[in-house]
Amino acid sequence: MSHLPQVKIAATYMRGGTSKGVFFRLQDLPQTAQMPGPARDALLLRVIGSPDPYGKQIDGMGGATSSTSKAVILSRSNREGHDVDYLFGQVAIDKAFVDWSGNCGNLSSAVGSFAISAGMVDPERIPQDGVATVRIWQANIGKSIIAHVPVSGGAVQETGEFMLDGVTFPAAEVQLEFIDPAAEEEGAGGAMFPTGNLVDDLEVPGVGTLKATMINAGIPTIFINARDIGYTGTELQEAINGDAKALAMFEAIRAHGAVRMGLIQHVAEAAKRQHTPKVAFVAGPSDYVSSSGKQVGAADIDLQVRALSMGKLHHAMMGTAAVAIGTAAAIPGTLVNLAAGGGARSAVRFGHPSGTLRVGAEASLVDGQWNVGKAIMSRSARVLMEGWVRVPGDAF
Known part of the structure; x- marks a missing residue:
């Protein structure tokens, strides 16, 4: 042969x-x-x-x-x-x-x-x-x-x-500028907030009704409050990735959020769209120890964010999700903004499992619609x- x-x-x-x-x-x-x-x-x-x-x-x-x-x-x-x-x-x-x-x-x-x-x-x-x-x-x-x-x-x-x-x-x-980061997703009409709301009640069978900010910026992302799902926001990978029940919960949130965002028509379609949307949970600033053993103080950050990618808690933070975080933080009233203390802001530093990251974004309200011209962050x-x-x- x-x-x-x-x-x-x-x-x-x-x-x-x-x-x-x-x-x-x-x-x-x-x-x-x-x-x-x-x-x-x-x-x-x-x-x-x-x-x-x-x-x-x-x-x-x-x-x-x-x-x-x-x-x-x-x-x-x-x-x-x-x-x-x-x-x-x-x-x-x-x-x-x-x-x-x-x-x-x-x-x-x-x-x-x-x-x-x-x-x-x-x-x-x-x-x-x-x-x-x-x-x-x-x-x-x-x-x-x-x-x-x-x-x-x-x-x-x-x-x-x-x-x-x-x-x-x-x-x-390497400094990156993400120009006009509101994602033009099919079904979402190019809207930064596809439901028209900064915060929605997202019904997830088997989980409950959760407050959620669903945003198209950088990458479609569903933000929820850590406390609403039994977390503190300081979790590292091992707290979630070995918990099959938790992962199933997050996938259910992701699938039902994707339907609400207009990205898919039925929850079953989420299995064929694993990369988007992302799910992230937020909490106010607090002390924690990163995955490398680094001490991070509450005074060093504006809020905590943990995000899942491809069905698992990410070891740090996806760059596109960081754009979504920075954009949402700049818009008063979103869950991200409220976790960071509320009010107007042009930059935010958040804690993630590996440490901290700063991302900047400036938002403006034009004809009743929120607009962000660009989001900025540094990588290597x-x-x-x-x-x-x-x-x-x-x-x-």
């Missing part, structure tokens, strides 16, 4: 923020995978090592967590005022499924660096020393992101002193490995 040899595909393995993923140039993918569809999904699943019933992704590049089971496809942009088109795929671990419904804010911080190194940015726009501005079109959600990438000697500077909670080592700071990024990935020739 004959077997096809492995196919070699140019790729770069990068950390962006508190996530890792395999980055490809569109032109380097096999012809059948250069267009959206089953062949592309099958290829990325095999690259990452999914579906894996063992949940380890041993036979692929994935790291067996939602933060490390990701793929990015980049190409030069034909859109005016943009340098690169950025497409993100969240690869399921134990299912044959790639979710294209949202962005990854953490990996967004690596897109500008990759685009410069891959020759996708006009050399005239890259200083010899200083900061390069890379204009990114986020193709999943149809939004612009501006990445400010440090450059030294005409090349991306990756090393530096910037520390990001959730990442062990320092690196160069670094190339971990570059060369080729290999997959069996019959894998896609």
Whole structure:
């Protein structure tokens, strides 16, 4: 019996923020995978090592967590005022499924660096020393992101002193601007608050009726109060991820919230839309110990936020969810804003399992509708490995 040899595909393995993923140039993918569809999904699943019933992704590049089971496809942009088109795929671990419904804010911080190194940015726009501005079109959600990438000697500077909670080592700071972050989600009409309310009563069978802020900004997110579901807001991963009953509760909240947000028609459809919406729970500031053993004081933060991604409590905070947090915090009356003490604010520092993060956003009320021009936060990024990935020739 004959077997096809492995196919070699140019790729770069990068950390962006508190996530890792395999980055490809569109032109380097096999012809059948250069267009959206089953062949592309099958290829990325095999690259990452999914579906894996063992949940380890041993036979692929994935790291067996939602933060490390990701793929990015980049190409030069034909859109005016943009340098690169950025497409993100969240690869399921134990299912044959790639979710294209949202962005990854953490990996967004690596897109500008990759685009410069891959020759996708006009050399005239890259200083010899200083900061390069890379204009990114986020193709999943149809939004612009501006990445400010440090450059030294005409090349991306990756090393530096910037520390990001959730990442062990320092690196160069990359500032991101998420322009007009209210997500234009199908069914939601592009509204930041798809129900028309800052706070809703969300009925979840088997759980109860919960106060919820449902917002489309950065990524569709459902915010609830920690105390309403029996938590303090200081929980780390082990308090939730080993609790099957808790995870089922969060998935029920997510599914019913998705229906209320107009993202799906029936709760059963949530299983095929794992990446969005996110569920997060909030509480006021309090002392806690992060997953690394770092002491965080109540005076160091404005509020506590814990968020779930792909069915598990995230080890830090998704970048897109951080945009949602910053946006909601800037709008008086949301659960996020109230947990932070209420009132007007242009930035918020929140506690998460790995430490703290600051995100800025400025909101304005225009003709009865809330508007946020941009949200700003800092991350870092670094190339971990570059060369080729290999997959069996019959894998896609």
